[in-house]
Amino acid sequence: MRLWVEDNGIGIASQHQERIFRTFERLHGIESYPGTGIGLAIIKRGIERxxxxVGVESQLGQGSRFWIELPQGDSNSE
Known part of the structure; x- marks a missing residue:
């Protein structure tokens, strides 16, 4: 199952899409966009555990579509 979250932001160039999931990785300075650069890294680590x-589909000027995919669980377990 895949869950999508979309935004209408500035978009992310394809060569930088993997970088945004690294700890403390920022594509822009703090004066342009607030944040520490750790949020997406935490999400990625948790989902992978x-x-x-996780992934992203994006183009500059078009916004982004982030997704998370979890394995299907056993519906008989408690």
Missing amino acids: MGGR
């Missing part, structure tokens, strides 16, 4: 994956 649950056996899932």
Whole structure:
């Protein structure tokens, strides 16, 4: 199953899309966009620990579509 979250921001160039999931990685200075650069890294690590994956589809000036994918669980377990 895949869950999508979309924004209408500035978009992310394809060569930088993997970088945004690294700890403290920022594509712009703090004066342009606030934040520490750790949020997406935390999400990626948590999802991967649950056996899932994360990713982004984006183009400059078009916004971004972030996704998380988790493995299907056993519906019989408690």
